Amino acid sequence: QPSSKDILKEADELRLSDRTAAKQLLDSIDVAKLSGSDEVYFQYLNAVIGTFNGDIKQTAEVLKNLLEIVKDKALKVRISASYLNLLGSLGHWKEGLALGEQLISYASDIEEQEVKYRAYLGLIAFYEQLQQPETVLNLTNRIVGKESVPAEVECGALAAQISSLIKLNSQSFSIEYLQNASQFCLDHGLTIYFAVLEMHKIAWMISQKMYSEALPYLEALIANPEVNKFTPHLTMVMSRYAEVNLKLGNIDVARDFARRTLAIDSEQNYRQAIIKALEVLHVIERDYGEIKEAYKYLVQLTSLQFAENVSQQEKQLAIQKAWFELDAFQHENELLDKENSLLQTKAKLVRENFENSILALVLVSLILLLLVFWSYRNHKVQAKLKQLARIDSLTKISNRRYFTEYAETLINKARVNNELVCFVILDLDHFKNINDSYGHQLGDTALVMTAGTLTKTLADDAVLGRLGGEEFGAIFCGKRIDEVLNLIESCRNEIASVKLPIAEYKLKLTASFGVSSSEDVGYPFENLYAAADLALFQSKRYGRNQVYQYSPSMDS
Numbered sequence: 186q187p188s189s190k191d192i193l194k195e196a197d198e199l200r201l202s203d204r205t206a207a208k209q210l211l212d213s214i215d216v217a218k219l220s221g222s223d224e225v226y227f228q229y230l231n232a233v234i235g236t237f238n239g240d241i242k243q244t245a246e247v248l249k250n251l252l253e254i255v256k257d258k259a260l261k262v263r264i265s266a267s268y269l270n271l272l273g274s275l276g277h278w279k280e281g282l283a284l285g286e287q288l289i290s291y292a293s294d295i296e297e298q299e300v301k302y303r304a305y306l307g308l309i310a311f312y313e314q315l316q317q318p319e320t321v322l323n324l325t326n327r328i329v330g331k332e333s334v335p336a337e338v339e340c341g342a343l344a345a346q347i348s349s350l351i352k353l354n355s356q357s358f359s360i361e362y363l364q365n366a367s368q369f370c371l372d373h374g375l376t377i378y379f380a381v382l383e384m385h386k387i388a389w390m391i392s393q394k395m396y397s398e399a400l401p402y403l404e405a406l407i408a409n410p411e412v413n414k415f416t417p418h419l420t421m422v423m424s425r426y427a428e429v430n431l432k433l434g435n436i437d438v439a440r441d442f443a444r445r446t447l448a449i450d451s452e453q454n455y456r457q458a459i460i461k462a463l464e465v466l467h468v469i470e471r472d473y474g475e476i477k478e479a480y481k482y483l484v485q486l487t488s489l490q491f492a493e494n495v496s497q498q499e500k501q502l503a504i505q506k507a508w509f510e511l512d513a514f515q516h517e518n519e520l521l522d523k524e525n526s527l528l529q530t531k532a533k534l535v536r537e538n539f540e541n542s543i544l545a546l547v548l549v550s551l552i553l554l555l556l557v558f559w560s561y562r563n564h565k566v567q568a569k570l571k572q573l574a575r576i577d578s579l580t581k582i583s584n585r586r587y588f589t590e591y592a593e594t595l596i597n598k599a600r601v602n603n604e605l606v607c608f609v610i611l612d613l614d615h616f617k618n619i620n621d622s623y624g625h626q627l628g629d630t631a632l633v634m635t636a637g638t639l640t641k642t643l644a645d646d647a648v649l650g651r652l653g654g655e656e657f658g659a660i661f662c663g664k665r666i667d668e669v670l671n672l673i674e675s676c677r678n679e680i681a682s683v684k685l686p687i688a689e690y691k692l693k694l695t696a697s698f699g700v701s702s703s704e705d706v707g708y709p710f711e712n713l714y715a716a717a718d719l720a721l722f723q724s725k726r727y728g729r730n731q732v733y734q735y736s737p738s739m740d741s
């Protein structure tokens with residue numbers, strides 16, 4: 186029991202030699218059981234086998250649809266080749282030219298030689314219809330005589346090759362070559378190609394006026410049942426037979442076969458044969474003096490020749506038009522491609538621009554951030570510097586410059602508010618002795634401890650500062666004099682109880698105070714300062730470690 190695939194292959198092989206058997210094989214297959222790709226193969230064979238009798242248009246339609254679904258590369262090439270052939274027969278030049286170009290590219294990247302040959306054969310048939318014998322010859326030379334070419338492909342190529350050689354009047358043509366080719370196709374049972382080649386041989390013989398030599402070949406063709414089945418071949422053979430007999434003086438046979446030719450193709454589909462038959466009949470009637478009959482055939486002949494010329498010219502024009510349209514289409518495609526790549530470049534540019542903008546934005550943001558940070562730091566540094574410029578580095582309270590500045594501001598404010606201002610100068614007693622006896626370091630410690638005590642006892646009520654050396658100042662605004670004196674008194678006590686870090690704490694630290702008030706000397710700071718200084722002097726003079734308040738009597 187052969188598999189469906191084997192049956193398909195067998196039908197494929199019989200396709201050109203025995204169409205009926207091939208068709209019967211196909212009909213024996215259960216289509217429902219075929220796999221996807223085998224079903225396409227089946228449809229393809231069914232369509233091409235049908236072509237010989239059936240409607241070419243319908244076959245073309247089937248192949249077109251198969252092309253859309255076919256997956257197998259080799260089968261795709263075959264279907265394309267057959268479809269191309271039909272497009273040529275139907276005069277669909279533009280579609281054919283486009284498919285032809287596609288087929289060339291399919292063929293170039295297919296591995297299987299056989300498929301490649303079949304693709305070339307499809308192209309050959311199409312270019313024959315385009316009447317381009319040079320192209321046809323070029324393609325046939327890629328097949329003829331090459332290794333592992335299937336006989337049917339070889340015969341197809343041979344038929345086209347020889348026809349082109351004759352058309353081009355080539356030196357490479359010889360009747361022996363044609364004879365061998367014809368015999369080869371006959372031996373392989375490829376009757377159609379055999380008939381085509383025989384026809385070329387006969388035509389060539391007629392052109393060489395070898396009428397009697399041509400006669401037996403024509404008779405053999407007429408007797409061949411395979412040729413008989415195929416109307417275009419049969420009409421051509423019969424009309425040629427009429428022509429040769431006319432030349433040989435067999436008038437009755439010539440007339441008979443010319444009339445039979447007209448009868449077979451009553452619709453005059455195969456014009457070349459009909460024209461030939463009409464020519465024979467016209468000559469016969471004219472030579473017999475049958476003027477009326479001769480005239481009748483001449484009219485038919487002329488109008489058919491005219492129609493043939495017109496359709497040939499129409500075909501040429503259609504082909505030209507197809508070339509132009511294809512060219513325009515390709516140009517349009519190229520233009521579209523260019524436009525596309527332009528758009529892509531544009532999009533890339535926009536993207537790059539965007540990316541650059543983002544980058545710039547990030548950079549600017551970073552710079553801004555740095556600036557903000559820098560200015561913040563700068564601000565802090567400035568503030569720190571400013572603070573450093575105001576602070577006495579040893580005692581960490583306001584230095585003289587800042588204290589004086591600030592005192593002026595406070596005093597001005599107090600004057601406006603009509604508040605009492607008291608100014609106090611404090612000076613450590615016998616400080617020089619501390620330095621001299623215990624060293625500068627202990628002197629510094631004493632200064633720091635004094636500032637600490639001042640801050641602890643007075644900072645809530647007064648603004649403090651170091652005036653220089655072992656001298657400190659304090660400003661009280663909006664306090665009564667007795668309150669100020671009390672505070673200073675307790676400050677003096679605190680200083681006196683400071684324990685300097687020396688052995689057994691036996692060194693006593695004391696300070697003398699001079700106090701002035703705006704009530705006595707007004708608000709000018711110089712006045713307050715001078716008055717407090719004078720009071721301090723009294724305090725030192727009269728025993729130290731005590732508080733003296735300025736009184737105008739001190740001035741004298």
Ligand SMILES: Nc1nc2c(ncn2[C@@H]2O[C@H](COP(=O)(O)OP(=O)(O)OP(=O)(O)O)[C@@H](O)[C@H]2O)c(=O)[nH]1
Pocket residue numbers: 612613614615616617618620624625626627628629632653654655725
């Ligand atoms: N350790 C130290 N000593 C200082 C500093 N500034 C000033 N002195 C010293 O303070 C001393 C001030 O001495 P004097 O002006 O004679 O006054 P005194 O010894 O305190 O005597 P009376 O004020 O009269 O009680 C000097 O020896 C200065 O060198 C300082 O920042 N650190």
